Amino acid sequence: MKSKYMGRKARLTRREMLGTGALAGVSVALAGAVEAAPRAGIPDSWDEEVDVVVVGTGFAGLAAAIEAAKAGASVALLEKMRTPGGNSIISGGVIAAAGSPMQAEEGIEDSVDSLYDDMMKAGLHLNHPKLARIVAEKSVETVQWTIDELGVEYRGLTHMGGHAVPRSYSLSAGSGSGIIVPQLNKLKEMGVEPRTRTLLKHLIRDAEGRVVGVQIHEKFKHPNMDSGKPKTIRARKAVVMATGGFGSDPDFRMLQDPRLGGDLDTTNHPGATSEALREAMNIGCVLIQPSWIQLGPWTSPDERGFGYAPHFVQGVSASFGLWIDTLTGKRFVNELADRKTRADAILAAGNKCIAMSDAEGYAKGSAGRPTDTLDKMKANGVLMEYATLEDMAAAHDIPLEALQATIDTFNQSVDAGVDSDMKRYFPNNVGKIGTAPYYVVRLSPKIHHCMGGCGINEKAQALDVVTGDPIPGLYVAGEASGGVHGASRLGSCAYADCLTFGRIAGQNAAAEAG
Amino acid sequence: MTIPTKLRRMFWASGFFAVCLVLVSICFPSSLVGQNCGIPGYTGSEQICAPANGGLGIVLASDSGDRRRSRQQKGEEGHSGNAFSVLGKCSSCHLEDPVLPEGHVATVEMPLAHCRTCHTPKRPMSLAGKMPLDHKHALVGFGCVACHSEEAPFEEPEMEVCLTCHGTLAQLAARTDPSLHANPHGSPHGAPYAECTLCHWQHEESEDYCATCHDFDFALP
Numbered sequence: 001m002k003s004k005y006m007g008r009k010a011r012l013t014r015r016e017m018l019g020t021g022a023l024a025g026v027s028v029a030l031a032g033a034v035e036a037a038p039r040a041g042i043p044d045s046w047d048e049e050v051d052v053v054v055v056g057t058g059f060a061g062l063a064a065a066i067e068a069a070k071a072g073a074s075v076a077l078l079e080k081m082r083t084p085g086g087n088s089i090i091s092g093g094v095i096a097a098a099g100s101p102m103q104a105e106e107g108i109e110d111s112v113d114s115l116y117d118d119m120m121k122a123g124l125h126l127n128h129p130k131l132a133r134i135v136a137e138k139s140v141e142t143v144q145w146t147i148d149e150l151g152v153e154y155r156g157l158t159h160m161g162g163h164a165v166p167r168s169y170s171l172s173a174g175s176g177s178g179i180i181v182p183q184l185n186k187l188k189e190m191g192v193e194p195r196t197r198t199l200l201k202h203l204i205r206d207a208e209g210r211v212v213g214v215q216i217h218e219k220f221k222h223p224n225m226d227s228g229k230p231k232t233i234r235a236r237k238a239v240v241m242a243t244g245g246f247g248s249d250p251d252f253r254m255l256q257d258p259r260l261g262g263d264l265d266t267t268n269h270p271g272a273t274s275e276a277l278r279e280a281m282n283i284g285c286v287l288i289q290p291s292w293i294q295l296g297p298w299t300s301p302d303e304r305g306f307g308y309a310p311h312f313v314q315g316v317s318a319s320f321g322l323w324i325d326t327l328t329g330k331r332f333v334n335e336l337a338d339r340k341t342r343a344d345a346i347l348a349a350g351n352k353c354i355a356m357s358d359a360e361g362y363a364k365g366s367a368g369r370p371t372d373t374l375d376k377m378k379a380n381g382v383l384m385e386y387a388t389l390e391d392m393a394a395a396h397d398i399p400l401e402a403l404q405a406t407i408d409t410f411n412q413s414v415d416a417g418v419d420s421d422m423k424r425y426f427p428n429n430v431g432k433i434g435t436a437p438y439y440v441v442r443l444s445p446k447i448h449h450c451m452g453g454c455g456i457n458e459k460a461q462a463l464d465v466v467t468g469d470p471i472p473g474l475y476v477a478g479e480a481s482g483g484v485h486g487a488s489r490l491g492s493c494a495y496a497d498c499l500t501f502g503r504i505a506g507q508n509a510a511a512e513a514g
Numbered sequence: 515m516t517i518p519t520k521l522r523r524m525f526w527a528s529g530f531f532a533v534c535l536v537l538v539s540i541c542f543p544s545s546l547v548g549q550n551c552g553i554p555g556y557t558g559s560e561q562i563c564a565p566a567n568g569g570l571g572i573v574l575a576s577d578s579g580d581r582r583r584s585r586q587q588k589g590e591e592g593h594s595g596n597a598f599s600v601l602g603k604c605s606s607c608h609l610e611d612p613v614l615p616e617g618h619v620a621t622v623e624m625p626l627a628h629c630r631t632c633h634t635p636k637r638p639m640s641l642a643g644k645m646p647l648d649h650k651h652a653l654v655g656f657g658c659v660a661c662h663s664e665e666a667p668f669e670e671p672e673m674e675v676c677l678t679c680h681g682t683l684a685q686l687a688a689r690t691d692p693s694l695h696a697n698p699h700g701s702p703h704g705a706p707y708a709e710c711t712l713c714h715w716q717h718e719e720s721e722d723y724c725a726t727c728h729d730f731d732f733a734l735p
Contacts, residue, residue: 174702
């Protein structure tokens with residue numbers, strides 16, 4: 001049976017995304033009578049009242065809900081999909097922390113300034129400095145919070161591309177569920193459970209400009225924007241919007257970057273669509289830097305989505321193997337460069353590149369991973385194994401002589417302790433390449449993260465498009481906000497951003513006068 | 515001789531299964547001891563047991579399910595009845611619409627156990643994905659109130675209702691076909707990705723939620 005997917009295959013039409021008009025049960029003030037983008041007015045009576053409404057159940061939304069509930073606020077936690085966690089729960093499982101206890105154990109020197117500098121450099125200095133600095137400054141505190149308050153478990157440090165040193169805590173769970181599930185458990189203890197299949201339809205702003213509540217659709221069925229039953233919730237203190245990015249929304253993507261159309265695959269879950277951001281704009285939020293949409297460089301055309309490939313391409317090949325342009329047999333980028341640099345390089349090389357390692361490199365890079373990962377990747381067709389370098393070159397049409405020369409140069413670099421070719425960081429246990437069998441994953445970048453979003457200040461307050469001042473009663477955190485990462489986000493910095501600003505948003509929302 | 519519908523339903527809902535259970539326990543004496551229901555050709559492990567009170571029909575071993583299920587099995591009126599007016603009689607609802615392939619054996623009065631003598635689970639002839647799950651439940655005698663309340667509103671039941679019969683998530687993961695290269699009941703994305711209703715729907719076609727991101731292509735019931 002081929003099931004009918006409701007994911008990326010069911011593209012949202014522009015009409016569906018924009019909605020079709022005002023809904024029953026809400027009196028509508030039509031500003032300028034633009035029927036295609038109605039603002040919801042204040043209802044005659046609210047169906048429900050709480051202190052804080054949190055929209056979205058990824059890292060940011062759950063962190064906001066935890067902090068708001070901890071401060072004594074009543075919380076309505078909304079999730080439009082059938083399952084909580086958004087992109088966070090399916091993400092790669094690494095969080096940056098500069099100057100951490102685990103780094104100290106391994107003798108790695110690091111600092112807040114170093115992380116901040118790395119973020120700014122990768123972000124082409126388009127990052128809003130105050131926001132980026134908050135993430136860097138609070139990175140250790142945030143990781144410690146997940147350990148102390150949530151009981152999250154980590155298995156070690158990983159060196160992510162664009163970071164000066166290994167500083168990313170890797171979750172034992174191997175995916176974002178290692179934080180999301182403890183967050184959900186914590187919330188359950190506090191009496192807060194996500195209301196799944198609940199769509200944010202409208203943010204409701206009063207005459208003074210304050211966001212005072214939301215209109216939602218219960219029993220929403222993604223991706224039908226008209227499905228579900230309308231209901232209103234008054235937020236006595238504030239609304240926190242943590243609705244994520246728009247990586248799975250080709251129409252909105254193409255509005256921001258016309259090159260990123262519907263044919264491109266994405267690592268995002270099918271609910272990563274733009275309707276909440278559109279509504280935020282509709283009530284006067286300012287969208288900043290939305291054209292900066294990141295492609296992940298470690299994905300494969302031989303499987304859909306994030307898949308297995310990054311485990312090998314980033315975890316193994318980037319530190320212990322090589323990335324090769326099959327046309328030339330040469331390396332074409334520092335395998336540990338930031339994501340934008342690497343994705344751009346793959347595309348510039350004609351999108352015909354591979355990541356490879358030998359058997360020893362595989363063993364080093366996959367230490368601590370489930371032992372059946374290799375078999376799964378082979379069974380899935382994403383990872384190919386070759387008995388000799390000649391077989392590998394033939395299978396991928398790589399000029400053998402050039403390939404051998406590339407490997408010889410790399411091995412000399414290993415002996416010298418410095419990567420003469422690309423200046424790549426060498427871990428202590430980096431080794432020469434030459435032990436069969438050889439492993440290959442083909443490379444093809446996929447849409448991964450939206451750097452742009454609602455403009456916010458250091459308190460996570462949304463900024464008004466007309467005045468530039470904070471919009472009272474509205475906080476935005478996580479991928480739905482913009483500015484922290486500038487042109488390109490470093491790996492493992494989304495966790496730090498989402499959890500840090502999610503907590504800030506939740507604390508400040510709960511502290512508002514009710 | 516015409517038997518009133520209600521009487522026939524009572525017959526099938528109670529006596530037939532009692533006979534089946536007796537026959538099964540004779541033919542497969544060990545099968546009722548463990549979790550397996552002992553239906554020939556059926557490899558699942560739903561807890562289908564004879565009630566302790568000596569009554570007839572299928573009830574659950576758990577306390578929470580007993581009351582509803584045994585009443586349902588008595589064929590009481592309203593929503594407590596089975597979905598089929600006559601077990602396996604497609605035309606009860608589908609009228610003249612052909613829902614079975616041409617030449618299919620007559621299904622009237624056939625319980626799921628008998629369907630499975632040909633449609634062996636996890637084999638090419640499996641019924642997985644070929645009919646709505648509420649039909650399968652009805653064919654083993656579980657109608658609306660087995661999962662829903664007796665009166666409106668008929669909300670989506672909690673996952674515990676499913677697990678009462680189907681076992682814990684860990685048990686489900688252990689039962690899942692080991693030849694698959696990913697276990698849909700043991701996702702690395704954690705328990706939220708093992709919510710039954712993420713994939714298995716009763717009243718419309720089930721959906722492979724994993725396939726929104728992966729190429730797994732599970733043949734799910």
